Amino acid sequence: MENFASLLHGFGVALTTYHVTLMMIGVLLGILVGVLPGLGAPNGVSLLLPLTFTMDPVAAIILLTSMYWGALFGGSTTSILFNIPGEPSSVATTFDGYPMARQGQAAQALTLAFLSAGFGALMGVILITILSSWVAKFALRFSSPEYFAVYFLAFASFVGLGAASPFKTIVSMGLGFAFAAVGMDTVSGGLRLTFGFNELLSGISFLIAVIGLFGIGELVLTMEEGLHFDGIKVRVRARDVVKTIATLPRYWMTLLRSSAIGCWMGITPGGPTAASFMSYGLAKRLSRRKDAFGHGEPEGVVAPETADHAAGSSAILPMLALGVPGSATAAVMMGGLMIWGLNPGPMLFIERPDFVWGLIASMYLGNIVAVLMVLATIPLFASILRIPFAIIGPIIVIVCFIGAYTVAGRPFDLWLALLFGVAGYLFKKLDYPIAPLVLAMVLGDKAEDAFRQSMIMSKGSLSIFWSNGLVATLMVIGLALAFGPALSTLASRLARPKTSSVAA
Amino acid sequence: MIKKTSWLVASAIAVTFGGMAHADWKPTKPVEFVVTSSPGGGTDNFARVVQSIISKHNLMDQSIVVTNKGGGSGAEGYLYAKVAAGDPHKLTFGTNNEYLLPYVAKLAYKPDELTPVAAMALDEFLLWVNATSPYQDAKSYIEAVKAKPESFKMGGSQSKDTDQTLTSLIQSATGAKFIYVPFQGGGAAGVQLAGGHIDSNTNNPNENAGQWKAGAVKPLCVFSPTRLQEGPKVTAAMGWADIPTCKEAGIPIDQFQMPRTVWLPAGVPSEAVAYYADVLKKVSATPEWKEYIDRTSQTNRFLAGEELKKFIASDDAKNRKVFEQEGWIVR
Numbered sequence: 001m002e003n004f005a006s007l008l009h010g011f012g013v014a015l016t017t018y019h020v021t022l023m024m025i026g027v028l029l030g031i032l033v034g035v036l037p038g039l040g041a042p043n044g045v046s047l048l049l050p051l052t053f054t055m056d057p058v059a060a061i062i063l064l065t066s067m068y069w070g071a072l073f074g075g076s077t078t079s080i081l082f083n084i085p086g087e088p089s090s091v092a093t094t095f096d097g098y099p100m101a102r103q104g105q106a107a108q109a110l111t112l113a114f115l116s117a118g119f120g121a122l123m124g125v126i127l128i129t130i131l132s133s134w135v136a137k138f139a140l141r142f143s144s145p146e147y148f149a150v151y152f153l154a155f156a157s158f159v160g161l162g163a164a165s166p167f168k169t170i171v172s173m174g175l176g177f178a179f180a181a182v183g184m185d186t187v188s189g190g191l192r193l194t195f196g197f198n199e200l201l202s203g204i205s206f207l208i209a210v211i212g213l214f215g216i217g218e219l220v221l222t223m224e225e226g227l228h229f230d231g232i233k234v235r236v237r238a239r240d241v242v243k244t245i246a247t248l249p250r251y252w253m254t255l256l257r258s259s260a261i262g263c264w265m266g267i268t269p270g271g272p273t274a275a276s277f278m279s280y281g282l283a284k285r286l287s288r289r290k291d292a293f294g295h296g297e298p299e300g301v302v303a304p305e306t307a308d309h310a311a312g313s314s315a316i317l318p319m320l321a322l323g324v325p326g327s328a329t330a331a332v333m334m335g336g337l338m339i340w341g342l343n344p345g346p347m348l349f350i351e352r353p354d355f356v357w358g359l360i361a362s363m364y365l366g367n368i369v370a371v372l373m374v375l376a377t378i379p380l381f382a383s384i385l386r387i388p389f390a391i392i393g394p395i396i397v398i399v400c401f402i403g404a405y406t407v408a409g410r411p412f413d414l415w416l417a418l419l420f421g422v423a424g425y426l427f428k429k430l431d432y433p434i435a436p437l438v439l440a441m442v443l444g445d446k447a448e449d450a451f452r453q454s455m456i457m458s459k460g461s462l463s464i465f466w467s468n469g470l471v472a473t474l475m476v477i478g479l480a481l482a483f484g485p486a487l488s489t490l491a492s493r494l495a496r497p498k499t500s501s502v503a504a
Numbered sequence: 505m506i507k508k509t510s511w512l513v514a515s516a517i518a519v520t521f522g523g524m525a526h527a528d529w530k531p532t533k534p535v536e537f538v539v540t541s542s543p544g545g546g547t548d549n550f551a552r553v554v555q556s557i558i559s560k561h562n563l564m565d566q567s568i569v570v571t572n573k574g575g576g577s578g579a580e581g582y583l584y585a586k587v588a589a590g591d592p593h594k595l596t597f598g599t600n601n602e603y604l605l606p607y608v609a610k611l612a613y614k615p616d617e618l619t620p621v622a623a624m625a626l627d628e629f630l631l632w633v634n635a636t637s638p639y640q641d642a643k644s645y646i647e648a649v650k651a652k653p654e655s656f657k658m659g660g661s662q663s664k665d666t667d668q669t670l671t672s673l674i675q676s677a678t679g680a681k682f683i684y685v686p687f688q689g690g691g692a693a694g695v696q697l698a699g700g701h702i703d704s705n706t707n708n709p710n711e712n713a714g715q716w717k718a719g720a721v722k723p724l725c726v727f728s729p730t731r732l733q734e735g736p737k738v739t740a741a742m743g744w745a746d747i748p749t750c751k752e753a754g755i756p757i758d759q760f761q762m763p764r765t766v767w768l769p770a771g772v773p774s775e776a777v778a779y780y781a782d783v784l785k786k787v788s789a790t791p792e793w794k795e796y797i798d799r800t801s802q803t804n805r806f807l808a809g810e811e812l813k814k815f816i817a818s819d820d821a822k823n824r825k826v827f828e829q830e831g832w833i834v835r
Contacts, residue, residue, distance in 0.1 A: 050556070140698055190834075191609050328542075457701075
């Protein structure tokens with residue numbers, strides 16, 4: 001209960017005209033960097049960081065976190081409108097959001113995305129408010145085997161989902177793992193798969209791959225199909241937004257499940273990207289309209305968005321309480337904390353309660369401000385689709401390449417993005433799924449590190465993965481998710497022919 | 505003590521000369537601070553503190569842009585500096601990894617393709633164990649490790665980096681044998697120790713301070729020739745100065761410290777080197793810098809010019825010996 005008293009005190013700190021103005025500025029800037037693919041929240045926050053040196057820590061963190069929320073929302077906008085995920089974590093939103101936009105339901109898709117995102121974020125903050133001390137203790141129980149189990153869980157909930165053949169899924173995932181392995185290896189300290197290119201030292205940026213595979217690949221495909229978006233004829237009215245808001249309660253089950261997945265993945269550092277993929281996977285599996293997924297199913301927008309934001313906001317907690325950033329953006333903010341003279345870690349809650357609870361209160365307010373602001377932008381964004389493709393197409397190409405350049409400021413990345421664009425086109429033509437590649441690229445190196453660290457700890461014995469209740473439970477759920485569908489198909493096939501041999 | 509004083513005198517002389525030369529050169533466009541770590545890392549923190557002090561005290565007429573090029577354990581940033589040869593508007597911030605990385609990985613730059621400007625601080629290394637562990641001093645811990653070789657886990661940042669080098673030094677100095685587990689960084693190794701998943705780590709003070717204060721980990725000794733500076737108590741019973749040096753505690757290692765370094769590309773005018781050395785010297789004299797040093801419990805030591813070159817040569821040789829012994833050197 002003392003948490004609520006602290007929170008009320010926090011609202012007292014956060015609710016000043018100055019702070020609310022900062023929130024609005026932050027959200028606006030965030031939407032801007034989120035909409036531009038490649039710029040993204042981590043870059044935006046690190047650009048803004050020097051400006052905050054002279055501010056007091058509470059005002060500074062409010063500005064930065066508001067920018068973070070804005071960027072998360074902006075990232076979903078481009079996923080839905082142009083199939084270009086502005087943030088890694090909004091890749092899963094493209095699966096159904098973009099088909100919805102193409103069917104003329106851009107406004108509905110955006111509204112659902114923003115509202116469910118706001119809901120997820122609020123659930124994440126509520127979790128932090130109620131359980132902050134418990135969560136910090138729980139996170140300490142995680143070591144390499146547990147991390148590996150969490151990543152395994154994310155993979156398991158996603159494989160065997162797509163309509164594509166399992167072999168194509170494996171090929172795509174394998175390529176993703178290979179891309180994730182490029183660069184300096186943490187465990188051996190050696191370089192891998194750089195082929196003498198200095199530019200590959202730091203690995204292949206996930207954003208470059210996404211810009212190419214989704215953005216450029218999709219554009220080439222659209223051009224081939226006849227240079228138009230199907231959404232053009234549809235007018236967007238404010239009434240559509242209001243109507244869609246009324247449909248949201250229909251998805252209560254998905255909202256709650258996805259929030260739970262998101263919070264879980266935010267605390268155990270699986271991160272927002274893993275959370276959104278896992279949530280999409282489970283939503284599809286448990287839905288009665290499985291076949292509609294991938295063709296513009298609203299639930300396929302609600303699920304990843306809710307989980308993405310629930311994870312994004314609950315990831316702030318491990319950063320504050322343990323000093324371990326759960327995402328790239330959290331890492332930048334942690335750098336900021338140190339410069340403002342605060343040491344993230346278990347003592348921050350005790351030594352600087354005004355800062356911590358001011359921040360948590362600002363997360364409630366910031367998200368509400370962000371949802372209201374992005375909802376207001378929907379008619380504007382959706383009307384972009386009414387611009388003829390002959391004009392908007394080249395603009396998207398330019399934005400894609402500017403985005404690819406801003407990731408690290410290297411011309412090499414432009415070529416890389418182009419290559420990924422060609423690959424994306426081929427993938428679509430040959431009916432290979434892109435999503436497994438993306439998932440493997442994001443989680444591949446982390447899963448690999450966790451696995452090898454576990455092997456070093458156990459001197460090569462796999463038994464470390466069921467050495468305690470926590471890791472064993474995670475592994476069992478993961479295995480059940482991975483092989484459950486295959487086994488049930490097998491079982492029903494064996495059961496069907498009544499004449500089949502008893503030995504089977 | 506004599507050694508320390510002579511260092512101070514020497515650096516004071518170096519700075520006096522540096523100060524005389526600086527009037528000849530000034531940056532004519534915005535200066536880029538290249539950080540050889542990702543955002544949030546120790547080097548990032550170092551560079552951004554310097555940036556904030558320079559802008560607060562107006563120590564430079566031009567504005568500063570900070571870019572993170574932390575790929576390949578920092579090699580990305582050094583390569584960037586190599587390509588920028590002759591450009592005096594790019595300052596690169598790093599550690600001793602500038603001259604150590606090329607030993608352990610095949611990289612497209614050589615250490616002498618950058619010009620050293622200054623070393624601004626020495627980060628300390630301590631031996632830490634979990635707070636609930638039965639060992640009260642370094643000696644009894646090492647004895648326990650020796651009694652059960654290859655069963656105690658030592659965690660640290662990535663392979664063949666400072667933490668593993670130090671672990672190797674401890675092993676050859678005492679005969680103990682650890683399992684070394686490389687994590688993504690010192691922060692992760694700190695949390696793993698607090699959670700009791702590893703038995704010890706060699707984190708910098710800053711990486712473990714929060715966990716120590718919270719009573720999750722405890723320091724056994726510091727790898728410094730003298731004890732750390734007196735400061736406020738961290739826990740009820742202890743402050744940084746109460747931690748024995750590892751030598752007093754029975755681990756025969758005099759000194760293991762990591763310099764925080766600043767570099768320019770090759771082929772820049774020597775006046776530019778002197779100019780930046782002078783600016784950085786002024787930075788290190790501000791109260792904000794003192795506050796940063798205290799907060800992170802590093803050793804404040806400013807080195808430039810010949811002193812810096814000498815320091816680099818000896819640090820390089822010391823580390824190289826360990827690398828050779830461990831067979832880490834790539835050809």
